[in-house]
Structures are given as structure tokens and as C-alpha cells.
Amino acid sequence: MNENQDRNSRKPLLPKPPQRPGYQIWVVVGLVMLALFTFFNRGSDPRTITKKEFKSMAQEGDVNAVTILPTQNSVEITLKDEALKNIKYRDRIPKPSLLTPYTTGPHFQFDVVDAKVFEEELQKEFPGIKYKVERRADITGGLLYWGLFILMMVGLWMIMRRVATGGPGGQIFNIGRSRATLFDAENKVKITFNDVAGLDEAKEEIKEIVEFLKNPKKFTDLGGKIPKGALLVGSPGTGKTLLAKAVAGEANVPFFSLSGSDFVEMFVGVGAARVRDLFKQAKEKAPCIIFIDEIDAIGRSRGRGSMPGANDERENTLNSLLVEMDGFATDSGVIILAATNRPDVLDSALMRPGRFDRMISIDKPDLNGRESIFKVHLKPLKLASDVDPKKLAAQTPGFAGAEIANVCNEAALIAARRNKSSVDMQDFQDAVDRVIGGLEKKNKLISPEEKKIVAYHEAGHAVAAWFLEHANPLVKVSIVPRGVAALGYAQYLPREQFLYTYEQLFDEMCMTLGGRAAEEIIFGKVSTGALSDLEHITKMSYAMVTVYGMNEKIGNVSFYDSKQSEYNFNKPYSEETGKTIDEEVRKIIDTAYQHTKNLLLEKREQLEILAKELLKREIIFQSDLENLIGKRPFDEPTTYQAYLNGNKKKDDAGDEEETTNVPVHKGPGSVPDMEGNTAPLEK
Structure with missing residues (x-):
């Protein structure tokens, strides 16, 4: 029997089935009856x-x-x-x-x-x-005395037996043992890479690690060494744990899975003991993979928030993990996979090459990624003929994989409540509304005056975005009262790009101010409905002046500090400069607001048409805008239109080829709060 066969023959570390009570229980019953007698x-x-x-x-x-x-x-x-x-x-x-x-x-x-x-x-x-x-x-x-004594001894003996077999209460004597779950050939995960969509780059990196474990000679012949670890970093719901499950399903090596919180215990030294026990089991089954989910529970930077001279159990656990990953007596054959959505709090020693050699970024999916994820989650559903994954992907900007899965599940539940035989496109649109805005408030008392204000507010956003060249036209507008979105919400499909110009940011601010400007034009007064809009443009304008150097008076300087806390009152500039910054920010916002008012006054007829249609239908899509207020006065199609219809460009040979406008992820140079996420109209 070779080494691989011997490793696969080992039993998985699964809990033993509970044993039925034997003769011990009758001994205890007899002693109790004797004592009572x-x-x-x-x-x-x-x-x-x-x-x-x-x-x-x-x-x-x-x-x-x-x-x-x-x-x-x-x-x-x-x-x-x-x-x-x-x-x-x-x-x-x-x-x-x-x-x-x-x-x-x-x-x-x-x-x-x-x-x-x-x-x-x-x-x-x-x-x-x-x-x-x-x-x-x-x-x-004497019988009473010795009967009670024997009863106590038998009870203690049974408790010790239960502890030794790992039953309830047995953890007190196994507290230093690892809590990792082992997956191998006999206990295999059924999820594979085919179940993971929208993470093509991350899958390629992970596949290479799995390939190294399957065929290490291909890499070692060229002098390469097996990587020690890979860190999966991304927002919640983007698929970090799902990707790790796919690794467990694809790899033909033992796979240990546990959470960072499994190392945390109230007893001193337990976390370090569990780390040592985990690596001891892993080295016995090497080559293998260890996956630690939410590693920030034990991997925080050392020295933060700890009292001088105090014993920090988390730091002891982290020190033990660092030594096991790349210490003096390091054994090869064990690869560490870890996942976190807070890489900024991790210790620098944990992040260095030799421990986590690769940091794999898992961002929210783009348009094509969302379409691929929808296709995966639509497979088990009974769909109507009008369901189009491409349209669903275009109508869910900013959605992560978990949110897309929730939309598909909600659509199926809605169709079942309506006694339908299949899930149609209307069910999916209602599911998107529910995920974004919450439950529809059918019994919410809203006066006709308030509903009219909401309709003109949202129409102002839509008209401004439609006639501004660099703005992102709305994908969907709803004035249906909902739990989270209060009186309504607007949904955008932003350009997924790395760099923004001043003109693009200015048009985005004008579009955001369209709701407030429409209220002032139509009613001669404003309401509190623009709260989230004002927050958005304030952050954007301050970023333009203090971070990106887009103001002539302040100049090409940036006061951005990635390590500065949000509640840090020590500004890196003088009071005079701060006063100038406030003046320039106010000037930019006033200019954008006046520009928006002039645009809406010029397009007041279109504003009235769209508001009345909103009052009538309550929900309007981007595809309805062209029929209501005419075509956009720009040759370039919107991101939504380009994705649904595709762009035609000529290659070097002069032939026309059908291409899709493939959006890209935003990089470090992107503008804060420009993600295009939906925001409530009123809070």
C-alpha cells in the first residue's frame, strides 16, 4: 500500500455516534432505589x-x-x-x-x-x-452511608467515561484539541468549480494551488516551491467561503476546515494549543489544505488595544500560527487558505510572503459576472420563457453573489405564493424590489401630496441623468413605499471604470441634485427627501477638493490618509486652509445645483410627463424613458443599453465583430461613494 492509499484509508475525524445506555444505567437505578428504600x-x-x-x-x-x-x-x-x-x-x-x-x-x-x-x-x-x-x-x-458513597463513585465513573468518548461535557478534557472538520475521499464536499461563477481570476489562482498538490513534479522540476498560503479578501457575500468549498470538492487531498473563532477560548493557552494540534494533524496527512474562515478573529495586529503587561490570548494564538506557518522547523506539504473581509486589521507578519504568499481579491461581480452567477442559480428553478439572465444582471448593479442567490430564491417564493407554474420576469423584478427596498407597505398611509412630491423628486433624478452626458441614467425608479427604502428608491448602473474626470463627477453631482431641484421648481419649496442625496454630494465634493486635487484654489495637494480614523479630529491642514476648503466645496455644490435647475427648467415638459407617468405606474425602467421623453442627445449608448444590445466595432481587418461592453472593476483610484448602490429617498 503506497502513501496515498494509506492516507485515503484513514477515517475522517468525525464525531462518534451516540452510544445507547447499557448495564451502567441499571446499576445507577438500582443504587438509587436502594438509597431511597x-x-x-x-x-x-x-x-x-x-x-x-x-x-x-x-x-x-x-x-x-x-x-x-x-x-x-x-x-x-x-x-x-x-x-x-x-x-x-x-x-x-x-x-x-x-x-x-x-x-x-x-x-x-x-x-x-x-x-x-x-x-x-x-x-x-x-x-x-x-x-x-x-x-x-x-x-x-451503614447501608445508607455506603450506598450514597457507591452511588457517587459510579456517577463519577460514568461521567469520566462520557468525557473519554467525546460525549456531552467531554470538551473540558479535550479543550486543547483542534475543532477542524476533515474532508477527504470518504467525506467529500459536493461543490466544485463549476458551481462558482463570476470569479474567473480568483478561480485560476486557486486552481493552480490545487494543481500543485495534484501534480507537484510539474512545478518542482523548474525549481518552484509550493506556496505556503493564499488569503481570500473581499466584501461579504462575494463568494470567499464558496470558493474554499469548491477547493475542498476539487482537491484529492485532505481538507481541514474551521473558523478563526474556533481558536478563541476563555482559558489561557488554549488557542495556541489548538493551533499546534491542527498543524500536527495536518502534517500527518500532508499534502493537505487548511482553510481558516474569518481569520481576522485571531489575526489582528498585535499591540492594538492591549494593556501593558497584560496577557493577550489572541496574540499568543497568532504567534503560534505564525511559527507553524513559517517558523524555524517548517515542514512542507501544508497549504493555508484563509478568508476575511477586513484585511486592513491583519498583522503585517501574517501578510508577508512566506506565510500568505498570495492575496486573492474577490470583488463584487461586474455585468458579465452577475450574468454568470444568475445562470448558476437559475438552473434549479422552473423558469418562464421571458426570463433573461442578461436583463437581470443589468437590473442588479452592485449585487454580490449572495444577494443574487437571494433574489432567485425570493422570486421562486413569490411565484409560489401567486400559485404560478413557473417563475417569470415579473417575479424576479418584484424580488429585486424586495431585496433592495424591503417589503411593500401596502397599508402605509401616504397622502396624495407626499406621493406627488416623491414622483417629481424621482422624475428630477431621471431627467437630469438622461440629458447629462457623463451621468449614469437610472435603470429603475420606484415610488412604491417599502420598509427600508421608505417612500421610494432609484437604481443606477454606473460605468465600471478606474478613473474619473472632473466633468464626470460634476455631472454625477448634478444628477444627484435633480430631485431637490425638481421640488423647488414645481412646488417652490423643498422637503427632507433629499437627505441621502445631500450626504452623497457632500462626500463627493470634499473628495474632489481634498483628496483628488481637482480645485484650482487648493491646488494639487491631497490630504487623504488611509490610516486616519474617521473620528480623528487632527486635520493635516491649518484652519485657514480648512475655511478655504469649505468655501470651495460650497461653491462647487452651488454651481452644480444652479446648473441642474437650469437644465430642469429647460426640460420642464419632460419632467411633467415623467412625473405623471410615475404617479400612474409607480415603477419605470430605463427602457421606458426613450418612449416618454425622447432619445438621449448623445451618440454614445448608456451602459445598460450597451450591455443589452452590444456594441459593434471594426477590427484591424475592417470586419465588424459583435462585442459586449465589458465593465471593469474599480481600482484604488476610484471615487468614494461612487459605487452606484441604491439609497433610500427618505430616512
Whole structure:
């Protein structure tokens, strides 16, 4: 048997099935019954009286026999049958029990100082009373004492057996053992790379690691070394854990899976002990993969927030992990995969090459990625003929993989509630509305005046975006009251690009101010509905002035500091510069607002048409805008149109080829809060 066969023959580290109770339970039941039997029979013991009362009984002739117990210095008295019928003794004699019926006696007892002296007194004062001397042990008390002792010992023995077999309560003696779950040939995950869509670059990196474990000679022949680890970094719901599951399903090597919180314990030294035990098991099964989910639970930067001289259990665990990954006595064959959505808090020693050699970024999917993810999650659903994954991808900008899966599930539930035989496009659109804005508030009381303000507010956004060259036209506008989105929401499909110009940012600000400007033009007053819009343009304008150097008066300087806390009041500029920044920001916003008002005044007719249509239909898509307010006065199609229809370009040979406008992910130079995520109209 070779090494691989021996490794695959090992049993997975799975919990043992619970054992049925055997003879031990009957032993415990018997001891409990014995203890209860002994305890309740104590009620039939003779009643205690005084020596004076005994002499009174003897003088009246009621005593039948006396038993002297010299070992206990006590005397037992048995009455005559005639005396038992006397009311004077009837209530005082012992109650009947299984062991001692009241007619047999003894009925009373009393203690003496010296049994020998009492015997002489009895012969002298009451010679007619029969007596005998017995030497006996206290069986009842001894039985009770030893029965309880044996019961306690048997219970302790059973608890220790349960602990040794890993049952409930067994963790106290296995507290230093690793809690990792092992997946191998006998306990294999069914998810594969075919179930992971929209993460093509990340899959290529991960596939290379799996390929190295399957065929290491291909790489080692050229002098390459196996990478020590790979860190999956991305926003929540982007598919980090799913990608790790796919690795477990694809790899033909043992796969250990656990969470970073599994190392955390209230006892000192437990986390480090579990790390050592995990790597000990992994080295025995090498080559293998260890996956640690949410590694930021133990991988935070050392020294932050700890008291001087205090013992930090998290730091001890991290130190042990660092040594095991790349210490003095490092063994090859163990690859670490870890996932986190907070790479900024991780310790620099953990991030260096030699430990985590690769940092694999998993961003939110682009248009093509969302289409691929929809195709995966649409497979198990019964779909109508009008369901188009391309349209669904275009109508869900900024959605992560988990949110897309939620949309598909919600659409199926909505179709089932409507007693449909298949899931159609309307169900998916309702599911998108529910995921973005929450449940529809059908019983929410909204006055016609408020609904009219909301309609003109959203129409202002739509018209401004439609007639501004660099703005992102709305994909969808809704004025249906919902739980999260309050009175309505607007959905955008932004250009997915790395760099922005001043003109693009300015048009985005004008589009965002379209709702406030429309309210002032139509009603002559403004409402609180523009709260999120004002927050958005304020952050954007301050970024233009203080971060990207897009202001002539401030100049080509940037006050951006990635390590600066949001609540840090130490500004890297003087008060005079801060005053100038505020003035320039206000000037940019005022200019954008005036430009938006002039545009909407010029397009007031289109504004009225769109607002009335919103009041009538409550939901409008981008495809409806061209029929309502005409074509955009620009040759370049919108991102939504380009993706649905495709662009035609000529190659070098002069032939026309059909291409799709493939959006790219934003890089480090992108503008804050330009993600195009939906925001509530009113909070």
C-alpha cells in the first residue's frame, strides 16, 4: 500500500455516534432505589424516650421485654400486646413499614451511660422483666452511608467515561484539541468549480494551488516551491467561503476546515494549543489544505488595544500560527487558505510572503459576472420563457453573489405564493424590489401630496441623468413605499471604470441634485427627501477638493490618509486652509445645483410627463424613458443599453465583430461613494 492509499484509508475525524445506555444505567437505578428504600425505612425506627419514662412503663406492667445493646450504649423496649391498644402508646409507637411491623417491636429506646450498670439496676428494680444482651452493628446507617458513597463513585465513573468518548461535557478534557472538520475521499464536499461563477481570476489562482498538490513534479522540476498560503479578501457575500468549498470538492487531498473563532477560548493557552494540534494533524496527512474562515478573529495586529503587561490570548494564538506557518522547523506539504473581509486589521507578519504568499481579491461581480452567477442559480428553478439572465444582471448593479442567490430564491417564493407554474420576469423584478427596498407597505398611509412630491423628486433624478452626458441614467425608479427604502428608491448602473474626470463627477453631482431641484421648481419649496442625496454630494465634493486635487484654489495637494480614523479630529491642514476648503466645496455644490435647475427648467415638459407617468405606474425602467421623453442627445449608448444590445466595432481587418461592453472593476483610484448602490429617498 503506497502513501496515498494509506492516507485515503484513514477515517475522517468525525464525531462518534451516540452510544445507547447499557448495564451502567441499571446499576445507577438500582443504587438509587436502594438509597431511597433505606432512607424511607428509617421512619420505622423505635421512638426515643427517657429512662424515667421507661421506669413508669415498667411499674405499670406494660413492658414485655428489654434488649440491652452494649456496643451502642442503648436499650430497646418492646411493649405487651395489651399495652399497644392503650391510647397512651398508640400514637407514639413506630408506624408500620416493610421491615418492622409495629406489633413486633421494639417500640421505644433510650440511651444509657453504661450498659453493664443498667443491667444490674434492671435486675434489682424489675426482676420480673425479661431482658437480653445483644451486640449488633447499625446496618441501616451503614447501608445508607455506603450506598450514597457507591452511588457517587459510579456517577463519577460514568461521567469520566462520557468525557473519554467525546460525549456531552467531554470538551473540558479535550479543550486543547483542534475543532477542524476533515474532508477527504470518504467525506467529500459536493461543490466544485463549476458551481462558482463570476470569479474567473480568483478561480485560476486557486486552481493552480490545487494543481500543485495534484501534480507537484510539474512545478518542482523548474525549481518552484509550493506556496505556503493564499488569503481570500473581499466584501461579504462575494463568494470567499464558496470558493474554499469548491477547493475542498476539487482537491484529492485532505481538507481541514474551521473558523478563526474556533481558536478563541476563555482559558489561557488554549488557542495556541489548538493551533499546534491542527498543524500536527495536518502534517500527518500532508499534502493537505487548511482553510481558516474569518481569520481576522485571531489575526489582528498585535499591540492594538492591549494593556501593558497584560496577557493577550489572541496574540499568543497568532504567534503560534505564525511559527507553524513559517517558523524555524517548517515542514512542507501544508497549504493555508484563509478568508476575511477586513484585511486592513491583519498583522503585517501574517501578510508577508512566506506565510500568505498570495492575496486573492474577490470583488463584487461586474455585468458579465452577475450574468454568470444568475445562470448558476437559475438552473434549479422552473423558469418562464421571458426570463433573461442578461436583463437581470443589468437590473442588479452592485449585487454580490449572495444577494443574487437571494433574489432567485425570493422570486421562486413569490411565484409560489401567486400559485404560478413557473417563475417569470415579473417575479424576479418584484424580488429585486424586495431585496433592495424591503417589503411593500401596502397599508402605509401616504397622502396624495407626499406621493406627488416623491414622483417629481424621482422624475428630477431621471431627467437630469438622461440629458447629462457623463451621468449614469437610472435603470429603475420606484415610488412604491417599502420598509427600508421608505417612500421610494432609484437604481443606477454606473460605468465600471478606474478613473474619473472632473466633468464626470460634476455631472454625477448634478444628477444627484435633480430631485431637490425638481421640488423647488414645481412646488417652490423643498422637503427632507433629499437627505441621502445631500450626504452623497457632500462626500463627493470634499473628495474632489481634498483628496483628488481637482480645485484650482487648493491646488494639487491631497490630504487623504488611509490610516486616519474617521473620528480623528487632527486635520493635516491649518484652519485657514480648512475655511478655504469649505468655501470651495460650497461653491462647487452651488454651481452644480444652479446648473441642474437650469437644465430642469429647460426640460420642464419632460419632467411633467415623467412625473405623471410615475404617479400612474409607480415603477419605470430605463427602457421606458426613450418612449416618454425622447432619445438621449448623445451618440454614445448608456451602459445598460450597451450591455443589452452590444456594441459593434471594426477590427484591424475592417470586419465588424459583435462585442459586449465589458465593465471593469474599480481600482484604488476610484471615487468614494461612487459605487452606484441604491439609497433610500427618505430616512
